[in-house]
Amino acid sequence: MIVENDGIADTLELRRESTLARGDVMGEICHHLAPFQVGEKPISGDTVIAKDLTIDSLAIMDMVMELEDRFDVSIPMNVVAEIHTVDQLADTILKLHARR
Amino acid sequence: MKSLPTRNSQLALHRAGFISVPTMLDYAAEGETGVTFYNAKGEQLSALPWREVRERAHVVARKLIGAGFARGERILITADTWPGFFDSFFGAQYAGLLPVPVSIPVGIGGKDAYLDQLRRQFAASGAVAAVGLDDLAGYLGEAAREFPGLRLHGGMDVLHALPEKPVDLRPLGVDDLCYIQFSSGSTRHPHGVQITQRALMANLAGMTGAAGLDVVVGDRVVSWLPLYHDMGLIGFLMAPLASQLSIDYLTPRDFARRPMQWLNLMSRNRGTISYSPSFGYDLAVRRGATQMPADLDLSTWRHAGIGGDMVRADVLERFAATFEAAGFNRNAFIPSYGMAEVCLAITFSPGGAGVRTDTVDRTALGEQQRATPAADPADPQRARRFVLCGRVLPGHRLEVRDPEGKVLADREVGRIFVAGPSIMPGYFGEPEASREVLSDDGWLDTGDLGYTLAGEIVVTGRAKDLIIVNGRNVWPQDIEWAVEAKRLAKSGDAAAFSIDTGEGERVVVAVLARVSGDEAREALARDVAGAVREAIAVDCDVALVAPTVGLPTTSSGKLSRARTKANYLAGHYASAPSSKPAAA
Numbered sequence: 071m072i073v074e075n076d077g078i079a080d081t082l083e084l085r086r087e088s089t090l091a092r093g094d095v096m097g098e099i100c101h102h103l104a105p106f107q108v109g110e111k112p113i114s115g116d117t118v119i120a121k122d123l124t125i126d127s128l129a130i131m132d133m134v135m136e137l138e139d140r141f142d143v144s145i146p147m148n149v150v151a152e153i154h155t156v157d158q159l160a161d162t163i164l165k166l167h168a169r170r
Numbered sequence: 171m172k173s174l175p176t177r178n179s180q181l182a183l184h185r186a187g188f189i190s191v192p193t194m195l196d197y198a199a200e201g202e203t204g205v206t207f208y209n210a211k212g213e214q215l216s217a218l219p220w221r222e223v224r225e226r227a228h229v230v231a232r233k234l235i236g237a238g239f240a241r242g243e244r245i246l247i248t249a250d251t252w253p254g255f256f257d258s259f260f261g262a263q264y265a266g267l268l269p270v271p272v273s274i275p276v277g278i279g280g281k282d283a284y285l286d287q288l289r290r291q292f293a294a295s296g297a298v299a300a301v302g303l304d305d306l307a308g309y310l311g312e313a314a315r316e317f318p319g320l321r322l323h324g325g326m327d328v329l330h331a332l333p334e335k336p337v338d339l340r341p342l343g344v345d346d347l348c349y350i351q352f353s354s355g356s357t358r359h360p361h362g363v364q365i366t367q368r369a370l371m372a373n374l375a376g377m378t379g380a381a382g383l384d385v386v387v388g389d390r391v392v393s394w395l396p397l398y399h400d401m402g403l404i405g406f407l408m409a410p411l412a413s414q415l416s417i418d419y420l421t422p423r424d425f426a427r428r429p430m431q432w433l434n435l436m437s438r439n440r441g442t443i444s445y446s447p448s449f450g451y452d453l454a455v456r457r458g459a460t461q462m463p464a465d466l467d468l469s470t471w472r473h474a475g476i477g478g479d480m481v482r483a484d485v486l487e488r489f490a491a492t493f494e495a496a497g498f499n500r501n502a503f504i505p506s507y508g509m510a511e512v513c514l515a516i517t518f519s520p521g522g523a524g525v526r527t528d529t530v531d532r533t534a535l536g537e538q539q540r541a542t543p544a545a546d547p548a549d550p551q552r553a554r555r556f557v558l559c560g561r562v563l564p565g566h567r568l569e570v571r572d573p574e575g576k577v578l579a580d581r582e583v584g585r586i587f588v589a590g591p592s593i594m595p596g597y598f599g600e601p602e603a604s605r606e607v608l609s610d611d612g613w614l615d616t617g618d619l620g621y622t623l624a625g626e627i628v629v630t631g632r633a634k635d636l637i638i639v640n641g642r643n644v645w646p647q648d649i650e651w652a653v654e655a656k657r658l659a660k661s662g663d664a665a666a667f668s669i670d671t672g673e674g675e676r677v678v679v680a681v682l683a684r685v686s687g688d689e690a691r692e693a694l695a696r697d698v699a700g701a702v703r704e705a706i707a708v709d710c711d712v713a714l715v716a717p718t719v720g721l722p723t724t725s726s727g728k729l730s731r732a733r734t735k736a737n738y739l740a741g742h743y744a745s746a747p748s749s750k751p752a753a754a
Contacts, residue, residue, distance in 0.1 A: 108696065120279050121700030126709040127277050128426075134278065135427045146305040147274060147423075151281040159278070 115157035176390040186375040192341035199224040203416040210424035230261025236335030241266035248302030249398035254326040266340035269349040288313035362598035372591035373513035374412040376563035385413040392441035394425035404514040429453040445475035448482040451489040469497030481505040481557040507559040519560035539583040566590030637668040652705035665734040683714035713743040
């Protein structure tokens, strides 16, 4: 079977962890968003992803996909549609991860 | 799981020639072919032979009839690519109900815009039922609150929970409608194209026949196109069904995430027919260049169709150059042209000919509406290249006319009109909007501009201000309203248009900036782009216009987008401090 790079090694490693630290998730999100920061204002939990940054919709989709792969979660489309801020995105990932 | 066979062992291939969707499915169900769903990793999720699609549809039909839904009533369906869509769409066909396929939400923060869209679609279609993905059941319920006429809504479980009664099926027949296609008109005032069984059968005959894709035994179809769009639903569900082919599906989301899976599926299942707007080929090149599996084999791909947006020769050439090593044949490209108002297809370029282009003089094109061959085709400043999209399907007619209605000669640019058996009877419940595009003698005003060349059509742009981004039609009003709704501009103080960057279309929003100072201007531009992205999921450049300069208006005082665009291209408006420099 032909499969693209799915970050399988990362996923396997994460599966061994029982809990996920919020700081790790925030760190990962901020790492993805850093290139789109506007001016000197740091990216925080209140940052509205689609509005406060220069990130475009395709890049947002790429980021969500990479986060899903990294933390081995799948965010349902109705949940994605209700996420606005960095905090909401991090909380969603943590909640889904705990339920695995 | 075994994949479904490409060929039927006993059943003879019939290329269209049926009278309705139910009769099409009845025939295909006698064979072993069918549809298979794959996930983003290329793993098979489920497979439904046409026989099973029909059996499940019969069960749903008896439930719908038993629940008291009347013939001709509408059922809205969130058209994701999953078995539930097949159950509800074909169930409705056998119950005499009209499906109304609609899109699913896109991107983060899109909830409110999606609920608004659902409400407008409920209103425009007068739907009495709405079913969808389980994840969207809550949204359907929320949007349904203002519509007491909606008697049933929720995930597929609400359909399955209905008792199956011993009633006779009421299949839609040759004189009936088939479904309502929302893909035309602005999202604020959606127009539902009435797809009739008769027009659909005519269009399918053209598409699968010798002047179209010339379907043969051994063809196998792969698609990631959304089923809420005419190219996905008619081109990559109805047409393969009309010729009893097997289909391999990837969802549009999974394609966007992992474009290479489209090509992997073609390779693995020996696919022969697949379509995409130009942007899909572009996405595959950008990812494929670095991720091409060594054993990728695209040599069986005999029809690589392009439709849904302006066909871009440069993108297709890059795709061919990248995937030639994997056996892709550049002559497999089939540029084609169509719209939901003719069901789907109206012209196909000849099979096996690949992409053929015509390079014309930009000045003559812009100022005299003439497609004069360019003196130096290699000079991009003076020359503009267009793709030939082939001849009109048999039994149909195509004319290019000037504003007075005179039929134009070859190389004269005008409005494209089409006539023939695939044309819609009109928009659902909108006689006035229908009259605007349909003449009494059966000609459809496509709203597109183009010219003919020895019987073939070359599409050059759109007469209306319609913007197409990544194959999606976006009305400039919708963008302006999104900006106005956030109170970033007053009504009439924002103008949206698109510019051709040579690589694709780029949306530009010109906004009156009633603020001063770099910081405030920067914030305004960012808010405008954010509002547009949130409401419409479109990325845009923002041009700030000084109130003293203002936006141009027509003689009747209406905003002139065409003149705004001309001013912008002439450099009369400053780009926002933080926005990227716009390519003209």
